[in-house]
Structures are given as structure tokens and as C-alpha cells.
Amino acid sequence: MAKGQGPLRTCVVTGAAGFVGSHLCERLLSLEHTVVGVDNFFSGHPENLNPFAAHPRFFFHERSVTEPGLLPGLRAQHGALFAVFHLAAIVSVPYSLEHPAETFQVNTQATLRLLEEAEALGVRTFVFAGSAAEYGDRDRMPLSETDANEDTRWLSPYGESKYWATMAVASRRGNLCGVSLRCFNIYGPRQDPFSPYSGVISRFVDMAVAQRPLTIFGDGLQTRDFVYVTDVVDAYCLAGLRDEENEATRLSGVFNVGSGRATSIVDLARLICRLTQQPESITFGPERPGDIRHSRADIEAITRVLHWMPRIGLEDGLARTIQWMRGSG
Ligand code: UD2
Numbered sequence: 001m002a003k004g005q006g007p008l009r010t011c012v013v014t015g016a017a018g019f020v021g022s023h024l025c026e027r028l029l030s031l032e033h034t035v036v037g038v039d040n041f042f043s044g045h046p047e048n049l050n051p052f053a054a055h056p057r058f059f060f061h062e063r064s065v066t067e068p069g070l071l072p073g074l075r076a077q078h079g080a081l082f083a084v085f086h087l088a089a090i091v092s093v094p095y096s097l098e099h100p101a102e103t104f105q106v107n108t109q110a111t112l113r114l115l116e117e118a119e120a121l122g123v124r125t126f127v128f129a130g131s132a133a134e135y136g137d138r139d140r141m142p143l144s145e146t147d148a149n150e151d152t153r154w155l156s157p158y159g160e161s162k163y164w165a166t167m168a169v170a171s172r173r174g175n176l177c178g179v180s181l182r183c184f185n186i187y188g189p190r191q192d193p194f195s196p197y198s199g200v201i202s203r204f205v206d207m208a209v210a211q212r213p214l215t216i217f218g219d220g221l222q223t224r225d226f227v228y229v230t231d232v233v234d235a236y237c238l239a240g241l242r243d244e245e246n247e248a249t250r251l252s253g254v255f256n257v258g259s260g261r262a263t264s265i266v267d268l269a270r271l272i273c274r275l276t277q278q279p280e281s282i283t284f285g286p287e288r289p290g291d292i293r294h295s296r297a298d299i300e301a302i303t304r305v306l307h308w309m310p311r312i313g314l315e316d317g318l319a320r321t322i323q324w325m326r327g328s329g
Contacts (some may be wrong), residue, residue, distance in 0.1 A: 008033055009033050009082035009241070010079060011028050011033050011035055011036070011082060011083045011084075011241075012038065012074060012081055012084045013028070013035055013036070013038070013087065014039070014086045015086075015087030015129070016037025016039045016044070017037070017044030017046060017049050018048065018088070018091075019188075019190050019191045019192065019229065020087055020183075021039070021048075021085075021088070022051075022052075023188070023229050023230065024085060024233050024236050026051060026052050027230075027233045027237060028237070029055050029057055031237070033057070033241075034058075035057060035058050035059070036061070036074050037049070037060045037061070038065065039062065039063075039088065040063060040064040040088075048190055059078060061074065065086070065088045065111075065114060066105060066106060071084065071114060071118055072117060072120075075121050080122070081118075081121060082124050083124060083127065083240040084118050084125070086111060086114055086127065089106060089107045089129060090102065090103045090158065092158070092197050093155075093156045093197065095197075096156050096157040096158035097156055097158075099157075100157035103157040104157060104161045106161075108161045108164045108165045108168075111128060111168065112165070112168050115168060115172065119174070119175070125239070125242065126172070126176055126178045126179070127179045127180075127236055128166060128169040128178070128179065128181070129162075129180075129181065129183065130166040130180035130181055130183065131159065131162045131183060132182055132183065132185070132225075132256075132258070132295055133154070133155070133156065133158055133159035134148040134152070134159055134162050134163040135148045135295075136153050137153070137293070139294075141262070142260065143295070143297055144256070144300070144301070145182070145254050145255065165180070166180035166182070169252070170253050170254040171252065172252045173252065177251070178252040179240070179253060180254040180255070181232070181235055181257045182254060182256045183227065183258070184225040184226070184256070184258035185199060185225060186226075186227055186229055187201035187229065187321060188228050188229030189321060189328075190229075190324075191321075200224070200265060200268065201226065201321060202321070204268065204269055204272045205272055205321050208273060208276040208322075209325050209326055211278060214269045214273070214282045214283070215282075215283050215284075215285050216266060216269060217286065218287035219266075219284070219287075220265045220266030221266065222265055222292075222294065223262035223263060223293075223294045223296065224262070224263060224265070224268075225259055225263075225295055225296045225297050226268075226317070227257060227258050227259050227310055228310070228311075228320075230311075231257075231259075231312055235255070235306065235308050238306040238307070239255070239306060242306075253301075253305065255302035255305070255306065255308075256297040256299055256302060257299075257302060258296065258297025258299055258310075259314070260298070260299045260310070261296070262296040266282070268314075269282050270282070271318065272318060272322075275315070275318055275319055
């Protein structure tokens with residue numbers, strides 16, 4: 001929706017201080033909506049809120065999504081809620097392996113309760129941050145939405161917890177439209193490079209900018225589908241702000257969000273060296289346990305139903321990420 005078009009709405013964003021959540025808040029504010037952000041800073045960073053914290057239409061609550069009555073409380077303070085964008089989660093795969101019960105409590109049970117609260121309050125759209133991890137390890141590419149099912153062998157509680165939440169969201173019928181966006185490897189500005197489990201692009205860009213060698217785990221021939229953060233935000237907005245009068249486009253469902261292209265990790269490393277004008281200084285270490293070999297999204301469904309297309313190619317997105325990392329470093 002272009003700026004100034006359509007009714008202005010109040011949107012809740014959980015995980016507002018996260019990498020993707022903060023970009024989504026900024027976009028919704030730029031579209032002139034009111035944004036109620038929620039985050040408990042478990043993995044989000046307060047500084048991610050800085051660019052818009054003082055915006056007159058942004059309201060922030062330091063709360064956990066596991067608190068019962070969260071949405072009714074926000075409704076009482078901020079009035080009718082049009083959309084809930086639910087991005088808050090346990091996002092670390094290794095953490096989920098160490099804390100499976102907490103992962104299901106946060107990623108699955110809290111989502112089910114938020115869904116029920118949203119429905120009772122007459123919220124129109126509920127958009128959930130699904131994940132490519134819901135597919136487990138599969139040989140056949142590209143991955144289409146039906147490739148995750150009850151027979152999937154998930155590699156982590158993270159993947160399984162996201163799958164069951166996706167199923168609950170996407171099977172919603174009635175007034176509440178539920179959409180799960182199964183995002184592939186998201187990258188871009190504000191992605192934290194400093195955790196050992198950070199995304200490969202944020203780590204490689206950080207290493208290249210600091211003129212340190214890039215470390216590849218394994219032979220580097222594993223492939224991923226990289227999608228730029230503002231393209232992901234486009235998908236959230238298309239899913240969450242759909243014209244409420246048009247029932248045909250308001251069906252619940254699950255959609256992959258990726259570029260539809262596979263890039264090997266070694267090609268990625270070389271490209272980042274070239275774009276940062278560094279010599280190709282690449283080292284190879286042992287394969288990371290639990291790594292999947294290949295991942296690529298089939299994006300036919302989201303293209304057809306939501307008319308979404310990735311707009312930022314890998315080279316362009318990397319250049320923007322490098323520029324941000326240089327500026328913030
Ligand atoms: C992504 C998601 C994860 C989960 C998973 C499901 C991110 C950041 N993580 O994990 O949350 O959804 O998909 O499959 O999107 N690598 C290196 N050197 C490094 C860092 C990584 O070679 O310094 C390799 C790593 O071994 C892997 C590839 O790069 O083969 C991508 O790693 P990643 O951690 O960015 O993402 P992935 O796909 O494992």
C-alpha cells in the first residue's frame with residue numbers, strides 16, 4: 001500500500017526490537033499506521049528501536065508474549081487492533097535444543113493463546129513468523145509449502161515448534177485471517193553479527209569489513225536461499241494489510257518467503273570479498289553439526305496469491321548491508 005492510501009490502522013508488532021520486527025515497525029509507521037510494539041529484549045536489542053522510538057504513533061511495551069491477557073490489555077490502552085504481526089520467538093536453533101520445553105511454550109503455546117485473544121477481540125489479520133526450519137532436512141528442492149507435514153523429521157525443537165504454530169495460524173477460518181510466512185535466510189542491516197549463531201551474511205560482512213579471513217564451515221558447497229529484510233517486510237505488509245472488503249484475498253494460509261535462488265556459501269564468501277574490495281581470504285573449518293545441505297524456496301504461492309516478488313537482488317542487498325556495517329562499526 002502506498003503512503004497515504006487506505007485506512008490507517010493500529011497494528012501490534014511482537015518482537016519489535018528484533019532484526020526483522022524493527023524494520024517492520026519502521027515501514028508501518030512510514031505507511032502512517034499506529035504501531036504498538038512489544039518486546040522483552042530476550043534476543044531483541046533496545047537500540048534497534050532508536051530510529052523510531054520517539055515517533056508519535058509508536059507505543060512500546062516491554063512485555064513477554066507468554067503473558068496471558070497481553071492483547072486485551074493492549075486493546076484497552078490503544079483501541080481497536082487491526083493486525084497482529086507476531087514475530088517474537090525463541091529464535092536460536094541451538095538454544096532450542098538445550099531448552100525444548102521453553103521453546104514450545106514461547107513459540108507454540110504463546111502463539112495459540114495470542115491467536116485466541118486476537119480472534120476474541122475482532123482482530124482482522126494475524127501474521128506469524130514461520131521458518132524454513134519447519135521443513136527439516138529434505139533432499140528435494142525447491143521446497144513448497146506442503147513439504148512440511150506431520151511426517152517431517154525436524155532437526156530442532158525450533159523447527160517443530162514453528163511448524164505447529166504455523167498450522168494453527170494458517171488453518172484459521174472465519175473473521176480472523178491467519179497467515180504464516182515461512183521465511184528462508186533473511187539478511188540485511190541490524191542483523192547482529194556477534195553471536196556464534198548469527199546469520200552467515202552478517203558474520204562474513206563483519207569479518208570482511210574488519211579484514212579478517214572468512215571462515216566457512218564444511219566444503220562451502222552447501223546452498224541457501226537469501227532474502228533481503230525489506231523484501232520480507234513487503235511480504236508482512238501484503239499479508240497483514242490486505243483489503244478487508246476483498247474476501248477472496250483474505251484467505252488464511254502459509255507462504256514461503258525467499259528469493260527462489262540457491263547460493264553456495266563459497267560463492268557468497270567470494271562475492272562479499274569482492275564487494276568489500278578485500279583479497280579472497282577464506283578459511284575452511286569443520287562442518288557445523290546439524291547443518292542442512294541445501295535450502296531453496298518455491299515462491300509460486302506467494303507470488304500468485306499475494307503478488308509478492310523479491311525486489312532486492314543478492315549483490316544489491318549485500319552492498320546495502322556492507323554500507324550499514326561500515327557506518328555502524
Ligand atoms: C537458518 C536460520 C535458522 C533456522 C535454519 C533452518 C538464519 C540466521 N538462521 O540457519 O534460524 O531457521 O535456517 O534450517 O537465518 N556458515 C559458515 N560460516 C559462518 C556461519 C555460517 O560457513 O561463519 C554456514 C553454515 O554452516 C551454514 C550456512 O553458512 O551452512 C548458513 O548458516 P546460517 O547460520 O546463516 O543459517 P542456517 O541456514 O544454518
